Amino acid sequence: MISADDRRKLVDWCYSVVDHCELSRETVASAMEMVDRFLSMPSNSVDAARVSDEALRDQSKFQLLTIAALYSSIKVHERIALSSDLFAEICSRAYTVEEIEDMERILLSGLSWRCHSPTAHQIGLLILSLLLPYVDIPELEEENRFENNRYEVALRLKELQFTLRHENHKKNQISLESATCVPYQEELLPSWNAFADSQKNNKSLTSIKIKKIYLPPSPFFKDKLYPILKKNKNLTSLELIGVNLPLILGVARALKKKKCCNKLVALDLSSNKINDVAHYQLLSEAIGNHHSLSYVNLSNNKLGKNVDHLSVVLKGSGNLESLILDSNFIDSDGIDLVIDFLKSNKTLTTLSLGDNIFGAKGLKALATTFESVKDDDMALRELNLSRNRLTLSAKVESKVLCDKLTHIDLSYNQIKMPGVRNIVAYLENNPALSCLNLAGNRMRNAAAVLLMGVLKRNTNLAHLNLRQNSFSKASVPCIVDALKNNSTLLTFDLSDNNIKPKSGGRKELVTNALYDCTSLQSIIDSNHSCQVYLSDNNWGNRETHEVEIRKMNAFGNEGKTIRYKLVLAMFTLKTIPFSPHGFQHIPLELMPRLLELVQQEMGHKGFGKNVWKASKKGQGSRCLTRVYGVMSSWSMLPSLFERGPGKVKTKKVTKKRKRADDEDWTAEG
Numbered sequence: 001m002i003s004a005d006d007r008r009k010l011v012d013w014c015y016s017v018v019d020h021c022e023l024s025r026e027t028v029a030s031a032m033e034m035v036d037r038f039l040s041m042p043s044n045s046v047d048a049a050r051v052s053d054e055a056l057r058d059q060s061k062f063q064l065l066t067i068a069a070l071y072s073s074i075k076v077h078e079r080i081a082l083s084s085d086l087f088a089e090i091c092s093r094a095y096t097v098e099e100i101e102d103m104e105r106i107l108l109s110g111l112s113w114r115c116h117s118p119t120a121h122q123i124g125l126l127i128l129s130l131l132l133p134y135v136d137i138p139e140l141e142e143e144n145r146f147e148n149n150r151y152e153v154a155l156r157l158k159e160l161q162f163t164l165r166h167e168n169h170k171k172n173q174i175s176l177e178s179a180t181c182v183p184y185q186e187e188l189l190p191s192w193n194a195f196a197d198s199q200k201n202n203k204s205l206t207s208i209k210i211k212k213i214y215l216p217p218s219p220f221f222k223d224k225l226y227p228i229l230k231k232n233k234n235l236t237s238l239e240l241i242g243v244n245l246p247l248i249l250g251v252a253r254a255l256k257k258k259k260c261c262n263k264l265v266a267l268d269l270s271s272n273k274i275n276d277v278a279h280y281q282l283l284s285e286a287i288g289n290h291h292s293l294s295y296v297n298l299s300n301n302k303l304g305k306n307v308d309h310l311s312v313v314l315k316g317s318g319n320l321e322s323l324i325l326d327s328n329f330i331d332s333d334g335i336d337l338v339i340d341f342l343k344s345n346k347t348l349t350t351l352s353l354g355d356n357i358f359g360a361k362g363l364k365a366l367a368t369t370f371e372s373v374k375d376d377d378m379a380l381r382e383l384n385l386s387r388n389r390l391t392l393s394a395k396v397e398s399k400v401l402c403d404k405l406t407h408i409d410l411s412y413n414q415i416k417m418p419g420v421r422n423i424v425a426y427l428e429n430n431p432a433l434s435c436l437n438l439a440g441n442r443m444r445n446a447a448a449v450l451l452m453g454v455l456k457r458n459t460n461l462a463h464l465n466l467r468q469n470s471f472s473k474a475s476v477p478c479i480v481d482a483l484k485n486n487s488t489l490l491t492f493d494l495s496d497n498n499i500k501p502k503s504g505g506r507k508e509l510v511t512n513a514l515y516d517c518t519s520l521q522s523i524i525d526s527n528h529s530c531q532v533y534l535s536d537n538n539w540g541n542r543e544t545h546e547v548e549i550r551k552m553n554a555f556g557n558e559g560k561t562i563r564y565k566l567v568l569a570m571f572t573l574k575t576i577p578f579s580p581h582g583f584q585h586i587p588l589e590l591m592p593r594l595l596e597l598v599q600q601e602m603g604h605k606g607f608g609k610n611v612w613k614a615s616k617k618g619q620g621s622r623c624l625t626r627v628y629g630v631m632s633s634w635s636m637l638p639s640l641f642e643r644g645p646g647k648v649k650t651k652k653v654t655k656k657r658k659r660a661d662d663e664d665w666t667a668e669g
Contacts, residue, residue, distance in 0.1 A: 047110075076116070272301055299327050327356070331357050395422065401422075406433060411439040436465070440468040447469075460488065462488060486530070492532045563593075
């Protein structure tokens, strides 16, 4: 099944192609619109039906469909056209010219050659152009609104948007999603009734997701949806994001009475418009009475604008393990309520307070609480404080980095050198922290030097995110030094910095830290455990092979990783000349592994299937030549044919037992 992450990566790749070719990003929007329309509408041919079905289940087919759509969109909307051969080259020959052209033909045929549909950005511009003449807005703000429209559309383009026909291919899931809010229309009631009737006998549902779609008003929930919830005893996840209030209240009443969803574990009620304290009281009682619930997401509900709302919600959340309160305008007064909640809670392990407004005052109160509460009195282990304009410059603020936490998210704040020094001092004590997110803080090379210095000594940190900062080529030496001296870091995100391919330091980083292929020994001495992310796409990967190296380091098996890197260096990239004499002193017990290794090549007979895309054929004679070279130059080969003493046969000698009735006989005189 194609995931949202698959789509996001493909859209990023399409953006990188048009940016490099200096084309319009609208071309990507048009291409993805063609893909969505092709997958959503009824197929008009056997080929279109086959491709539509395969593209939703096979990542390779979905990727090829997107590439063909971009190839066609460039020809339609741009003044230049890229040849199919050039497009195949851009795709690193993952697909042939014939495959791209065949997929384009099926795509255009399936769309009945309708490839000029307006994009969301164009519609947004049209709406703004109609509204702005009647509104008094400064010229600069007007430009910002147009730019915001372009930015929002670019983000939404990455979201997974398929129709119900495709999302419901699994009987145990219902997923109704839209990128923008879809209000209820009375003429759609027969369709909603038909959908509910199609699910009334389904008793295998484990997940229901409704996002930004308004369902029919009462009595639709009572007559149609409630029976579905009641029948599905194994429902564990319920997501109602940006939906109408009657649906929220109906679910809350059902959960409060414990008449359905007794195995519900996760409840997502983010981005809803709940403004009445009585409604929050009902929701709080529903959460408190449903003891199977361990995860609740109430982000983007403006809870902090009314302290009573937040207080009521926290009152019913005493049994939860995870509580998400992002984007709720929680100020320092709201943080005081959260602190009281934490002091009395013994089960909450994850708390998310991202994108709120409590500032330094609220952070100090939170830090003071963490410092005073004993470890046994608080179960909290994961804390999200992203997008709160925090600096951590004061020592008191840095106390929020307590030893009990294992995950801390401080991304997209305003952490400069004083805050970095406090974080480094915290990491020097080697706390239990395993995941640290410092993305988007615009830290410079001086901060990288401090962080990489402590990384050499910290042995617990496993995941470090430093993406979207301002590190440049000057920071590469200290990063290389840290990676060479750290064996516990598993993922390290440096993407969207100023570490660029070739002259920007990226190749130097990969070569010196992860894949030094100047000799066999240098490969062995490289880092084989850390997955380093340097870009969101594959641009520049031909120079660094960073994607392949990252996949190799993800094996979790150092021996396997080294073997793959040796094959890549000696037999695929040929950066190290193959010399059979280099293996002449290898011990006998390692010879089978060596003979297996010299017969490999990336892409040959499935070797490196999940690492290397391109396949190679006809390598048999080379493999035999390598095997012969290794065996003929092996110093121990003659000893295998020397005649030894042979096996000595020994005869087992057994003493004859003396019978119990035997007596010693002596002759009489």
